[in-house]
Every structure is written in structure tokens, then in C-alpha cells.
Amino acid sequence: MTPAARVQAAIEVIDDFLTGRSGEMALTAWARRSRYAGSSDRAAVRDHVYDALRHLRSYAARGGGMSGRPIMIAALQQHGIDPQSIFTGDRFAPETLSAKEQEKSDFKSEAEKFDIPDWLWSIWCQDLADHAQQVADNLRQRAPVFLRVNIARTTREAACQKLCDEGINTEAHPFVPTALKVIDGARKVTLSDSYKQGLVELQDASSQASVCALTSDIKGPVLDYCAGGGGKALALSAWLGKKVHAHDAQAQRMKDLPVRAKRAQADIVLKTVDQIQNAKYGLVFCDVPCSGSGAWRRDPSGKWNLNTDQLDDLLTTQFDILSKVADLAAPDGVLFYATCSVLERENGQQISRFLNKNGQWSLAHSRQFLPDADGDGFYFAILQNQ
Numbered sequence: 001m002t003p004a005a006r007v008q009a010a011i012e013v014i015d016d017f018l019t020g021r022s023g024e025m026a027l028t029a030w031a032r033r034s035r036y037a038g039s040s041d042r043a044a045v046r047d048h049v050y051d052a053l054r055h056l057r058s059y060a061a062r063g064g065g066m067s068g069r070p071i072m073i074a075a076l077q078q079h080g081i082d083p084q085s086i087f088t089g090d091r092f093a094p095e096t097l098s099a100k101e102q103e104k105s106d107f108k109s110e111a112e113k114f115d116i117p118d119w120l121w122s123i124w125c126q127d128l129a130d131h132a133q134q135v136a137d138n139l140r141q142r143a144p145v146f147l148r149v150n151i152a153r154t155t156r157e158a159a160c161q162k163l164c165d166e167g168i169n170t171e172a173h174p175f176v177p178t179a180l181k182v183i184d185g186a187r188k189v190t191l192s193d194s195y196k197q198g199l200v201e202l203q204d205a206s207s208q209a210s211v212c213a214l215t216s217d218i219k220g221p222v223l224d225y226c227a228g229g230g231g232k233a234l235a236l237s238a239w240l241g242k243k244v245h246a247h248d249a250q251a252q253r254m255k256d257l258p259v260r261a262k263r264a265q266a267d268i269v270l271k272t273v274d275q276i277q278n279a280k281y282g283l284v285f286c287d288v289p290c291s292g293s294g295a296w297r298r299d300p301s302g303k304w305n306l307n308t309d310q311l312d313d314l315l316t317t318q319f320d321i322l323s324k325v326a327d328l329a330a331p332d333g334v335l336f337y338a339t340c341s342v343l344e345r346e347n348g349q350q351i352s353r354f355l356n357k358n359g360q361w362s363l364a365h366s367r368q369f370l371p372d373a374d375g376d377g378f379y380f381a382i383l384q385n386q
Contacts, residue, residue: 220282294377
């Protein structure tokens with residue numbers, strides 16, 4: 001495919017996304033009907049689309065309309081490419097630009113300028129204060145790729161060397177002892193022996209940092225209450241050297257976890273709600289459902305799909321989970337609350353509210369990561385049962 005044909009494909013995918021499909025579904029649908037596209041073509045179209053979704057409002061404003069064509073005109077301009085060199089009308093290329101399409105538009109609001117939904121902008125500024133604009137801008141950049149080294153099986157240095165031998169260049173994360181940042185060869189990771197043998201997993205560094213904040217003196221069994229795909233359960237098992245019980249309200253989310261655990265040689269046991277309701281755990285780890293705002297670089301669809309009712313429902317769910325799982329902690333146990341959000345109302349405000357209603361708990365440690373070159377936005381709080 002020519003560069004122009006790739007842009008035309010991106011236009012079609014963006015238009016499909018704007019009908020209500022997720023970015024991934026729209027890309028998959030395009031790939032299925034475009035069997036002629038090679039792997040490099042698919043990667044290039046994907047890069048165009050994700051760049052556009054991360055900048056959806058600002059590109060639409062600058063390009064003059066909320067559809068694939070004006071969005072890609074603005075995207076090319078943003079990257080220093082003359083749209084007229086791409087919009088040539090040649091075979092498989094987009095039609096030539098009209099006079100109106102060559103006009104430049106300005107932003108109508110700060111929310112539009114920084115690619116945040118209008119309804120969210122006041123909340124965004126309130127919760128992030130002086131960081132609001134910088135965080136919004138960081139979320140428009142491509143996310144770095146991080147690996148978690150399975151320290152139960154190898155060292156970070158050995159994993160780095162093995163990955164290098166497989167054509168994947170990495171460097172040690174500056175403050176997360178289990179993390180490697182992929183410098184080159186990210187698309188080779190899941191095909192590598194290092195990955196297939198369970199020596200490394202794809203996991204953001206901020207998420208890893210939350211697990212590394214735990215000490216190994218946890219007394220009693222460990223429960224990952226909102227296990228999902230199992231990334232945290234695997235990390236907990238390796239970091240603490242313990243068996244981990246994994247539970248999720250939607251058990252199908254854990255369907256791949258037994259295979260992942262076998263590959264990592266991790267001791268993970270899946271548990272139903274009936275099997276844990278009378279148990280007492282030394283650590284109850286809750287990576288609760290959230291807005292995902294700290295990871296919108298990776299999933300920009302989430303930014304545009306979220307609405308005020310959904311955020312309110314998430315806040316209710318988060319507090320309900322925190323209140324419910326407190327009863328699963330042993331008298332001297334630890335309760336770990338985490339989100340991949342940058343919104344204070346999902347994070348510190350939930351912890352303050354919980355502590356005000358549950359005097360037997362105290363805050364041992366908390367940290368808010370904001371999205372940058374070292375990882376995604378992420379929050380965690382470690383609560384101690386007194």
C-alpha cells in the first residue's frame with residue numbers, strides 16, 4: 001500500500017469508529033476485508049488510527065469536521081506533512097482537497113484543544129488542578145511499552161540480554177525493579193521465546209510499581225479480588241513468592257489465566273465468590289473497575305465512550321467493592337486499593353470516605369502516578385487493619 005492508500009484506509013476506519021464501534025473492532029473489520037494489506041501496512045494504518053483517536057476532538061476542530069477525512073487532514077498537518085501530497089485523487093488515494101478543506105479552523109474551547117469531552121473538562125481541572133493540561137497532553141502521545149520480568153524465573157539483567165538476543169532492545173526502568181522499557185522491537189515481544197516461556201509479560205510500569213510497593217511479610221493467603229485477565233495476580237505471585245487466589249465477578253475474564261499461570265510457573269488458584277466469602281486473607285488486592293483515564297493513551301476509545309452516568313456508576317461500584325472486601329481481610333491484614341485513573345474522586349477521595357466510615361483501618365501508604373515516559377496514570381493505597 002502507498003502512504004496515500006494507508007491514509008485512505010485510516011479514514012475508513014475512523015468513520016467506522018464514529019458509528020459506534022470500538023477502535024479495535026473497526027481496525028479488525030478493515031483488516032478482514034483488506035486481505036491484500038501486509039503486516040507493515042496494517043501497522044501503519046493502526047498507527048494513523050490510534051494517533052487520530054488520541055487527538056479526535058482537536059483534529060476534528062482543526063480539520064473542520066468530525067469525520068475521518070478532516071481528521072486525517074489535520075493529523076497530517078500535525079506531523080508536518082502537506083495534505084495535498086497525500087490527497088491526490090490517484091488510485092486508492094483520498095480525493096483532492098477542496099478550497100474549504102484547505103482553510104484552517106481554531107478551537108472553540110479548552111476541552112476541544114486538549115482532547116477531553118466537554119462534560120468531563122470541569123471535573124478534569126478540579127481533580128488534576130495544575131496538572132490538568134499537561135496530563136491531557138501526555139495522554140495524546142503514544143504510550144511506551146513495558147515488560148514485567150518474572151523474577152521468580154529469571155533476573156532483569158538476564159531477561160534484558162535474552163530479549164536482546166531475540167532482536168528486542170530494552171532498558172531497565174529507573175525506579176521499578178521488575179520493569180523493562182522496550183526501546184526497539186515491541187511488535188516482536190509476543191512472538192519471542194522470552195514471552196512464550198513466561199520470563200516476561202506485557203505490563204505497564206506504574207501497575208508493576210504498585211505491586212512492588214508491597215513487602216514480603218504479608219501474613220496469610222493472598223487474594224486478587226478483581227483479577228480480570230490476571231496480570232496483577234501473576235505479578236503478586238512472583239513478587240511475594242506466594243500462592244495467589246484469583247477472583248472476578250465476571251469469571252470469564254479469567255479464562256486465559258490458567259494458561260498464563262502455567263507459562264509463568266505461578267501458583268494461581270481461581271476462586272468463586274462462594275469459596276472466598278468465609279475466608280480471611282493477609283492481603284486483599286483490589287484493582288477496581290475505573291474510568292481508565294490513566295491509560296487512555298493505550299485505549300483512547302475509552303475517553304470518548306465514557307459519560308457522566310458511567311462515571312457516577314463507577315464511583316458507586318468502587319466504594320461498594322472497597323467496603324465489601326474489607327471483611328475478607330484478616331484482623332492484621334492489608335487491603336490494597338488500585339485504579340488506572342488520574343481522577344482524584346476515584347482515588348484519594350474514595351480512600352478518605354472509606355477511612356471516615358471504617359475507623360479500624362488506617363492508610364499506610366498511597367501514590368498517584370501521572371502518565372509520562374515512565375508509565376501510565378495509576379493510583380494505589382495500602383490500608384492496614386488495626
